[in-house]
Amino acid sequence: MADTGRQADQAAMVANRGVTSYVRVVELxxxxxxxxxAGREYGVSSGFLRHPRCDCTMQPVTRRSRPTPLDAHDLFESMSPAQRRKTFGEAGTKAVEDGASVSAxxxxxxxxxxxxxxxxTAQVTRTGTGSxxxxxxxxxxxxxxxxxADGDRNHAIRLLYKNGYLR
Structure with a gap:
């Protein structure tokens, strides 16, 4: 049902010449x-990336009206501690609370x-390591x-910097 609504919205935006793009709106x-x-702007003819049970919607952008939806950091701040842990995991939540980028x-x-x-054995990632x-x-x-870091917040912050989560 949600996909049908999004497809209808996108068809209406393409038909309306006043709509220049759309912004992704994420609901918690x-x-x-x-x-x-969240908050990213896409061209009107760009497809709407989604997954099963996705509740995201699109908000049209016109020359006269530019919506200001919440971005990833705003959404993180509006989440309860339990929601944060469920969505990002214990360490991911702690890293964002210590200043790391949500997207990183x-x-x-x-x-x-x-x-x-x-x-x-150590957990590592190859994403974000450069060329x-x-x-x-x-x-x-x-x-x-x-x-x-074993409970040493200063050491954890140094490692977050060294590994590219903080700038």
């Missing part, structure tokens, strides 16, 4: 992938792997960072 509760797309934490999960490092042509070492996942 939502998955982490939808949250990082979520996208790190795409390239997640386990490698032998420091004499034990595909140049082989760079993987970066630690937030879970691994907080495990290595």
């Amino acid at each position: 509760p939502a998955c982490s992938r939808c949250i990082i797309l 934490v979520v996208n790190a999960r795409k390239g997640m792997d386990r490698v032998e490092m420091f004499g034990r 595909r042509r140049r082989k760079r070492p993987p970066r630690l996942m937030p879970e691994e960072i907080y495990r290595l």
Whole structure:
């Protein structure tokens, strides 16, 4: 049903010359992938990326009206602690609360792997390590960072910087 409504909205936007683009509007509760797309603007003819049971909608942008929907950080701030843990995991939530980018934490999960490092198995990601042509070492996942920091917040923040979650 939701897909039919989105398709009708998109057809109406294409037919209306006053509509220049649309903005993705995310309703909570939502998955982490939808949250990082919140507030992004797309061309009218661009397809609306979604998954089963996705509650996201689109809001038209015209020359006279530019909506200001919540972005990923705003949505994170509006979530309860339980919703944050459910959506981003314990370490992901802690990393964002310590200043990490929501999208960096979520996208790190795409390239997640386990490698032998420091004499034990460590969780790492290859996403966000730079050029595909140049082989760079993987970066630690937030879970691994907080495990290595062992309760030392300053050490965790240093590792978040070193691994590209903070700038």
